[in-house]
Amino acid sequence: MTAPEQAAVLADPDEHRGGTGTARFVLTKIAEALISIVLVIVLFFFLFRMLPGDPVAAMTRDRVTSPQQIAELREKMGLDKPVFVQFGTYFWNLLHGDLGESRLLNNGRPVADMIGERLWPTILLVGSATLLAVLLGLWLGIRAAWRRDSFFDRSQTGIALTLWSVPQFWLGLMLLVVTGGLFPSRGMHSPDAAPDVLSQTLDVLHHLVLPCVTLLAVFYAQYMLIMRSSLLGEMNADYLTTARAKGLRDDLVRRRHAVPNALLPTTTLVFMQFGHVLAGAVTVEAVFSWPGLGQLTYEALHGPDLPVLQGVFTVLASAVVLMNLLAELLYRVLDPRVRTS
Secondary structure: OOHHHHHHHHHOHHHHOOOHHHHHHHHHHHHHHHHHHHHHHHHHHHHHOOOOOOHHHHHOOOOOOOHHHHHHHHHHHOOOOOHHHHHHHHHHHHHOOOOOEOOOOOOOOEHHHHHHHHHHHHHHHHHHHHHHHHHHHHHHHHHHHHOOOOHHHHHHHHHHHHHHOOOHHHHHHHHHHHHOOOOOOOOOOOOOOOOOHHHHHHHHHHHHHHHHHHHHHHHHHHHHHHHHHHHHHHOOOHHHHHHHHOOOOHHHHHHHHHHHHHHHHHHHHHHHOHHHHHHHHHHHHHHHOOOOHHHHHHHHHOOOOHHHHHHHHHHHHHHHHHHHHHHHHHHHHHOHHHHOO
């Protein structure tokens, strides 16, 4: 092998292998993600069967129903069959894109349609909170690390640790008390809002403030602390000493050299922690009656409406697994050490 060919192999071993290493890695991670989703589906199906309450009894609570009618309802819903037979039917329908039909909230309505209606509000809430939390967390983490042991560093670290330990629903309730009606406390729309696009947009943003701030206050802390820790690990590196020796200003050393290298753990954390933001959205949406998947889950638990619960948790769990898959793939792209390991 010639010297240029040896240099190419050392530069990118995956390329020398014809990309087989990368392809094998991607296929392995996809297979692991699919297995995780299947295991989650199995777990949720049997876990929800352990919830107290009978869906048929909940449906007929305010009606005079004979035992024969109850038996017919159970047969229609498939509840008279063994639980493993119920799971086989559910899984087969799920493979064909059928999440079932609601039994209580909207009797007979497809669960997929209900989830589709509630998906956008959740994406708006979680997406806005995540974006603001990342921006705020990175900015505070960089400043805190660069001013290590200063009053700013100690105070911001203390505030972040405190907020990170606060339950989301409790913080939401406290915000409702503190703001004193300054922002809407329920729903996503006001009935008296003007029908034009600008008024409707401002109305939604007005309703979004409190639930978004609740999620933001809790989740920005992890990004700040990870960014601070990562940047502190880079500050004594030799390449920063070399950059300073060349005469670069301190802010240029931080912005051009230290921060880009310290961003890697935080970048992947954004994807990996997406599931925690979704989990927090369930309780926050319940507190503020935000019409998203979290509120739908809260309503379905009262039945329990098993098809709705299974459908929502399948969608949320699949989103979490997908985000973790993207994080692992992104980490391999951003960090050459992973590609060569």
